[in-house]
Amino acid sequence: MSRVLDDELTEAAHFLRDRDIEEAWAEAHILLAGALGIDRARLPAVDDVPDVARERFREFVRRRGETREPVAYILGRCEFYGLTFRTTPAALIPRPASETLVERALALRPGTALDVGTGSGAIAVVLAKHGVRVTATEMSDAALDLARENAASHGATIEFRKADLFVDGDFDLIVSNPPYVKSAEVDDQAPDLRHEPRLAFDGGPDGLREIRRLLAPARGPILIEVGAGQPPAVTDLALRAGFRDVRWWKDLLGIDRVLEAR
């Protein structure tokens, strides 16, 4: 890597660090690779950056530092379960914690599945790419458009439906990463999260409104991702709803994250 490029990266990393971006150095590299349209691993081989890419890089860094726009929105894509998804403010950015849900869903080998609140479509697309016949519901038209685009770009056939939680039909498995933040806390979240749609976070006064509604029909097997600290209350809700068998799956940080109930 040339000296000039190194200086440019260092300056960007300092700018981001001064604005409290924790992973400033890594993000500067990711944004530069994005501006150049190359994989990050190829950066050390880059000698020169065309002016247009340099301007793009500076603009990316400015957006990240000044407005705290998430990297995934700036670049317009992110990785989830080994696939690349288009990401826009129309839908939540898929999170690594949801890979726990996907892993467990695949281990259950369902023939059919319903993904409730599909957002960008990431969970639905991964399941479909593994041979599951997926129906996916969502309340937001903008998110549904994005999910359809992601499904098309991966050649995944998914039945998308605008619906409040469920649609009629028999499914071997129901999966959902519902909104689970308390309404009063949505606006107090980290600045990065304020770029994502409120509908993706707002779980009502106690954060459990949609989880409660998902569990109410006692239809299983069901996998639901919940917030850290919510498992005791959610276990209680599941047992009261009539589920007999309840277990928890941990995310990559070792936190109980995904309810499996049947």
Ligand SMILES: C[S@@+](CC[C@H](N)C(=O)[O-])C[C@H]1O[C@@H](n2cnc3c(N)ncnc32)[C@H](O)[C@@H]1O
């Ligand atoms: C936490 S996001 C999860 C998005 C995606 N499944 C993922 O894991 O990245 C929750 C999603 O549920 C949608 N949603 C919220 N309430 C809903 C409801 N009652 N019925 C269907 N979808 C809903 C939101 O619009 C949002 O896209």
